[in-house]
Amino acid sequence: MELVATREAGLAKLREFVPRAGRAYAAERNLDRGLDDRTNVSGLSPWVRHRLVTERDIVESVLQRHSLDAASKFVQEVYWRTYWKGWLELRPSVWARYAASVEPAFAGLTAAELTNFEAAVTGTTGIDGFDAWATELVATGYLHNHARMWFASIWIFTLRLPWQLGADFFMRHLLDGDPASNTLSWRWVGGLQTVGKTYLATPQNIESATGGRFRPRGLATHAIALDEDSPAPAPIAAPQQGPIPGGRIALLLHEDDASVESLAPLLETSGAQVVAVAAPRSAESRSILSASSGLSGQRVDSSAEALPTSSLVASFTGGALADGLSRAGNHFAAEASALDGFDASDVLPWLRSHNVTALVTPYAPVGPVRDRLDRLSVDLAAEGITLSRVLRTWDSHAWPHAARGFFSFRERIPALVREQQLEGSRG
Ligand SMILES: Cc1cc2nc3c(=O)[nH]c(=O)nc-3n(C[C@H](O)[C@H](O)[C@H](O)COP(=O)(O)OP(=O)(O)OC[C@H]3O[C@@H](n4cnc5c(N)ncnc54)[C@H](O)[C@@H]3O)c2cc1C
Structure with a gap:
């Protein structure tokens, strides 16, 4: 079913999800139950991608219903989006480097790699789960967060394809395709973002988080971090609001x-x-x-x-x-x-x-x-x-704190929520 790209439709989806944004979300968000049951996640990403619904709208509505403590996991996920955007804002050359590397990565595929690439994007690799996610992505424009992680891990470590081409495939098909969240998540899976730390998809994890729907065989058993010519640069200063003309x-x-x-x-x-x-x-x-x-x-x-x-x-x-x-x-x-x-x-x-x-x-x-x-x-x-x-104050307040890892950013979330005056209206 095609989604309606209006603020009104996004706000209706938000209202419908808010009751589930508390402890239920924290307990169940990692499960990918398939297309027929997405009630454990919000599905709001296409609307927030375009700021049809803003991050502020989302957190404000959730905190009218739940305490920050009860909804901390969901609020953190919304702030992951803000964090990735801030991180890239402070290191724009990481985007420029990615953008410049996609075409050469495609042009440099060997004949065997091109065959693998075509099988991957058409969902015909024969890898259980992976093919279903490729098909689901093309058909719906959405994948559960864990399916994205497994897909990227299998793309990089089992199919041994360049990560940039997987990231670009996502950007062609994800309704929420976002330069920061997508590029930096692919880098994270490949071990470039948190240097040396990779994400390895395992058959056991896929089987348990998909309720037994998939159990792929032949996946890579090691994920050795990718490397790049030069590490991510030191952060530059966060942007500030300039004068607005009258x-x-x-x-x-x-x-x-x-x-x-x-x-x-x-x-x-x-x-x-x-x-x-x-x-x-x-x-x-x-x-x-x-x-x-x-x-x-x-x-x-x-x-x-x-x-x-x-x-x-x-x-x-x-x-x-x-x-x-x-x-x-x-x-x-x-x-x-x-x-x-x-x-x-x-x-x-x-x-x-x-x-x-x-x-x-x-x-x-x-x-x-x-x-x-x-x-x-x-x-x-x-x-x-x-x-x-x-510049929205949501961004100008948060981005300066995105210079380091998410865990130090996460400590700032209660203060950021207070600065935006989002708490306390719970009735
Ligand atoms: C390889 C890979 C690529 C990704 N590419 C994108 C992308 O292009 N665009 C995108 O918006 N997200 C991306 N994500 C992050 C995440 O998968 C999606 O934001 C999430 O699945 C959207 O579904 P939802 O709205 O139901 O999320 P919910 O679980 O309901 O979360 C609520 C909101 O929080 C934000 N959020 C949740 N998880 C993350 C996360 N890990 N990183 C950043 N923001 C998050 C989203 O705005 C989301 O709408 C990617 C993750 C991976 C592993």
Whole structure:
């Protein structure tokens, strides 16, 4: 069943899940019971990916029903997302290095590896479980967290395929495909993220966590950490909110944040008046191989079916942008336009038609949207137009603490929750 990419549908899913976000989630979240029973997890990731529903919406609703103690596991999982985003924000070169490595990894596959790759992405390896997860991912755009871990581990250590190609396969098909959570989780499984520590999928764990549905044979019994040319760099400073222009502005929403109306209070403090809103299309750029124009020749022909971004992803992302645009247009009583892309040739005519020289956009974390906004910013500056980014306090408060491992970040969660004033409204 296709999911509805609107804030309203996401909030309905959140309301339905909240009663199960306490101790029941902590006890059962690791079980992958299959497609017919996902009640032990929230399934909210596609909506939060686009901030149709924000992390704040989720934690606030959960803490109206449960104490932080009872819901600590679920709240921590939501903060894992924030942590991965912060970690990558402080080390943008890790994304750049990944993005630059995907095409060479594909081009460098030997004939035998290409055969393995095609079997992996079409779910025809013969490995119990793995084939079902590949098929489920392509058919639904979702996998349980443990299925993602097992899949990545088998991809890297049993099929011995480059991790970057598995990460890109996920980005082509996951409705929640996210540059930080996905790239860094694949790195974590392969032993690059926590240096030397790998994740090994075992038949016993798969069998017990899937209620006996799968028991693969022939899996790797050792997971020796991958290595890379240079280790992750030292963290840079976390981003800070720059000045927001006052007066007439245009607002650009994008797939990383489709709830610009909740930025209104921040805009009001600078006296900004939103006269136009727009959203550029962008889902194709999420996967490096899908966005690539440099792949050509027989190699691609033979794998062509596996490479485009899935129609489910394109449709969910398109729906999220359409919903965000319509809500923003109504909220600001401004004309709402869909743009073909992020290039200055897409954006400038729209700005000129509204006679605006200040463009504001929600802050896009490290990833493809950010790369495009950075290029747009340079091109607009040459035309005398400023691009300003609005950073949510959720991110600006949390990201500075993501310089080290998750366990030190986790200690900060109660303080972060207090700063956001999310607790205490339990009735
Ligand atoms: C190899 C691999 C790749 C992954 N790729 C992505 C990705 O592209 N996008 C993505 O959103 N998540 C990714 N995850 C993390 C996690 O699997 C999903 O966020 C989670 O399964 C989403 O399902 P849910 O909404 O039912 O989660 P729930 O268990 O209900 O958790 C609630 C929310 O917390 C966040 N969350 C939960 N677990 C994690 C986690 N381990 N890391 C980060 N955030 C988490 C999500 O926003 C999720 O919606 C990946 C994990 C692995 C191991």
